[in-house]
Each structure stands twice: as structure tokens, then as C-alpha cells.
Amino acid sequence: MIIDCHGHYTTAPKELEDYRKRQIAGLKEATQVATKGSLKISDDQIRESLENAQLKIQRERGTDLTIFSPRAGGMGHHIGNATTSQHWSETCNELIHRVCTLYPQNFVGVCQLPQSPGVAPKNCIPELERCVNEFGMIGCNLNPDPSGGYWTDPPLTDKWWYPVYEKLVEIDVPAMVHVSASCNPNFHFTGAHYINADTTAFMQFITSDLFKDFPTLKFIIPHGGGAVPYHWGRYRGLAQDMGRPPLKELLLNNVFFDTCVYHLPGIELLLKVIPADNILFASEVVGAVRGIDPETGYYYDDTKRYIDAIGWLSAADREKIFHGNVRKVYSRFAARRGHQ
């Protein structure tokens, strides 16, 4: 079985975008009380949006199932206020739930959280619980920078975030560290902001005792861990210079990387330096890069091909990466599948 742990609903019917546009337009009318409003999308529209995209790709590439969440670039936590974010997150999560209900064999849900810059993350707990308990979602995306590129909230290791971690531990749900669009012109979102956030979060984890406080808390750092595996020597050395424990001991029970790295040498490096126990297969389709690599003739984001091409990877490690680790990290995955 092959599970892709990182897919976003980037192909949602345009009614979703229209909904968001109305919501943003409404922000200008300060006298009006914000209402959630409604989103009208038919089941057929949902099917159509997936059949020629994510589902087609699953079939073509031989992926069995995708752990699926709302479009990351669309979360836009910096837009509006906490209420804006609440309504928008609920709407996006409800749509993901519909996808997973229509295609229970193909998708399992992960939710977006109603974060807002400067607002205590604990306000996300009700929506998190709703998605997990009512919708059967198995994870959440946690944005380390709700400001969208100005990094004005505290680091992920600050007590500011602890109420969310307490809940994640209690309900046994992992978080993927995932920023959204950047409103800072310095950062291209998929080319800089995403990768920087991955790197930043990892370094935050090195300098803190977060995992002493939460020994069972689990994070997935997407996009192959940002810059981390490439600079693995730097991170081992920095931890050592600071008198921290070796990285394996310090955080590899809690931090996992996905395989969203879009060329063979990058995947080779990832599999060489990071233990197979800490790597989860992912491709982020339909996502950041949509073209065909003229050097190989295949899609850049067909990450399964790169893994398949690595002859020295043992069968046991391959199994872990393709599905075994998902069952370990997303502990609700098995229950969810059994339920169906």
C-alpha cells in the first residue's frame, strides 16, 4: 500500500474561491457582523474536480490513498481576524470532509486550523476537535507564522502554543508544520516561505525542550524538511556546540519529514541522512510544481519514481516510507480505515 501523506485540495471548484472573495470583500464593511455564509458545491462538482486531477494521478502513479487537507496557500491566516479565519477554516474543513466521504478509499482528512496572528492558538481547539471527532480527520496543519511572512507570533516552542499541543497529545493527532501564502514581498510562497518555515521550525525544536514537555507530540515537517537534510551536518554540529543531545535522541521520536523533494539527488540525500523511520512518502500533488521535467520526461512531483529508483533502499525501509510510518505517526489512521 502506498499512502501519500501530503495532498491539498488545490483543485476545489471555483465556488470556494468565490466564497473567500465574498468573505474578504465583507471585511471592508466594518458595520456588518461577519457571518459564515454558505458554500454551494454539488457532489458532482467535487467528483469532477478530483477525477482528472488527484484521482487520475493516484491511478497513474500507483498511490492508494492521500492524506488530504485544504489548500495550504489558501489558508491565509493573516487575512481578516479570528472570526474570518474561523468561518473560512470551518468551510474548508467541511469541504475536505465531503471529499473524504465521497472517496473513503482515496482520501483521509487533515484539517486547517482557524489561526490568526496575535490570537492565542488555543482558540483552534474546538475546530480541531470537531474535525477529529465528528469528521474522523487524523491530523492538522499548524501554521508557525499566521502573519504570512512577518513572523510576529512566538516560536512554536513557546508556551503560547502549549494548549494546542496538550490537545494534540490528548487526542493523539500529529501536526504538519505548514505555512500559508506570504503577504511579504520578500518571500515567494512555495519557493521560499514554505521551505524557510520548515527549516525554521526544525531549528526551533533543536533549541528547546518541547519534546521533554510533550514526549508523544508529533510533527511532520513537509517539503523534505526544508533545508534540514541538506545541512544535516550543520544541525548536528549546532546541537552539539550548544550542548544539546544528539538529534536522534533530541527530536527524532517526534519529528518526521515528508518526501516532497522534486529530483532524484535530493531524495537520495534525504534517504541517506535521515533514518527511514522518520520519512513519510508524499508528493504534494496537485501542488507546487506541475510541469514535466525535461531532463527525465516525467513530472517533477512524481516523487515515487525517485524512491523507486534508489536501489540500495531495503524493502523494509521502503515499506516504512510508503505506509508503515504513516500508521505510526497518524495513529488514528488505522482506526479510521477500520471504521470504513
Add this chain to the structure above:
Amino acid sequence: MIIDCHGHYTTAPKELEDYRKRQIAGLKEATQVATKGSLKISDDQIRESLENAQLKIQRERGTDLTIFSPRAGGMGHHIGNATTSQHWSETCNELIHRVCTLYPQNFVGVCQLPQSPGVAPKNCIPELERCVNEFGMIGCNLNPDPSGGYWTDPPLTDKWWYPVYEKLVEIDVPAMVHVSASCNPNFHFTGAHYINADTTAFMQFITSDLFKDFPTLKFIIPHGGGAVPYHWGRYRGLAQDMGRPPLKELLLNNVFFDTCVYHLPGIELLLKVIPADNILFASEVVGAVRGIDPETGYYYDDTKRYIDAIGWLSAADREKIFHGNVRKVYSRFAARRGHQ
């Protein structure tokens, strides 16, 4: 000959730090006009600060010469105002000039620029010219985020920076893209802010026509190019999706990476995906990581060992990386050496 293109004076006598402390303390006294003040360090103190550090390492590792600049983490462009930065940069650059005068065979200078957040970069031109014309320096460090982690100034591709680029092109001097300390608690400086800035700058270059406007402008992106080589497929794909030219054509006449990557698999990846013409040897000693890697028994930052260990690297490419490319990128290098 082996030239290390990336060394900082991290071991300067503590009088330099004392000078900086006085300067910062003076900022609190708003009624006082800031004066440059003076720095008293003897030649013997300079010698002592280097003999058991950079010079010892050069001898031990067989590096002939280091392209040397003030401590990057110390630039602190976010502290005080433009005058603070002017005085501090002048003082640091003068000290580098003394180092290069005392050890002309071992060090060639690169200057820090008196940047300040929100202040037009063109104010750096007089100090840049002084360092190049009077001190014989061959490059500069350009901070893409003088705010120290809040990224409040425009991207490097904005016209905001053009006066500096016009001058760099005119005097034929390259810039190393190098941030300084981070005052944003989200970013560890050497573990996140440095690497993120490298990645960010590269992505800015992809999305702009900067090198159409300045075909001979040259940037060195340090720390192995941040996350870029590891995600080379992502960057090739993003450029392609955006309808940009192939990366080679778009920016590899203008953008170069150093080899400050502190483990063999990282260096292997770098040399595998980036053309040898675009790689410059560097170790950043005495720098970000100072310990010995228990897995190898050698210093993490002994990057020459990793390059030496790569059997498939041709002799011609090795020469380019160790010194040939320096002569091409730092076109004043040869003149400077001839002068001595």
C-alpha cells in the same frame, strides 16, 4: 592554490565588542550626538587573535588564503540608525584592512556595508568605494534583511537596491548575500535566518529580470545556497511553471554558491546538481559550527575533506572550485594579488 571565499573575523579582540557595547549604550542617550569614537587594538593583538584560529586552521587544512570580512552575526544592521551602522561598519572594515595588511598572503578583504532598515541602500556606496579603492577589498556582504528577521525592506530585486548594483557593476565587485543576527525569536541566526535568507534571495532572483538589467552583476549565495541545491528540482520546476527561462540561462551567469555544507552527503549533492562553474570553495571558519563530528573524527566545517573525498570530481572542476572560480567572480582578486 586553495582559496576559502567565506571567512569572518569572528575572533576579533574583545576591544571590538567593547566598542560596540559603548556604541549601543550611547544610543540610549538621545541628547548626545553620536561620534565614531575610536578602537584601540594593537597589531600584536590582531596577530594573536588569528594565529591560533584562522591561520592555524589554514595551515592545518592546507588552505592558502581566505577572503575575509567582518563577523556577519555582528553586523547588526537593525541596531540603532544609519549613523550607528556607518560608524560600526567603518570600524569593522578598518579592522579587516589591518588584518589584510598584516597578512597579505593569507587574507584578502571583503567589506560590511552600513545598511539600516528603511534607509535607501545607496547610502552604502561611499563606504563600499572607500573599502574597494582605498583598502583594496574585492567584495562586499549585502544583507537582504537589515531588519534582522522581520524582512521589512523590499526584495533584492526591487529598484530600491539598484543604485548599489550600478556601483557594484561599475567597480566590478561581487556581493555575498549575507544576513546578520536575528532579533526575531523565531529565527536562530546560523541555523535558520542565514539559510532562509540564502533560499529567499535565490527565489527572488528566479522571479525577476534583475540580471537582464545587470548582466554582469554577481552574487555569491553562501551556506551552500541555503536549501536551493537540495530542492533544485523544485526551483527548476517553479521557474518552468512560471514561464521563466531555464535556471542556467536565467541566473547561473550571475549567481554562485559556496561550499559551507558540513557533511559529505550535502557536498556530494551540491557538486552533483550545481555546475562546477558556479561553486566556490568555502568553510566559514571560524564560524557557525566549531565542533568535531563524532561520526568522522574531523571538524564539521572542514569542508575541504568532503570535496577531497569525492572521487568522481574531475581535476579541472576541482581547480575551478578551489580557486579558478574565485578569480572569475572576484575579478579584483588577481589585481590585488599582483599588487602585492
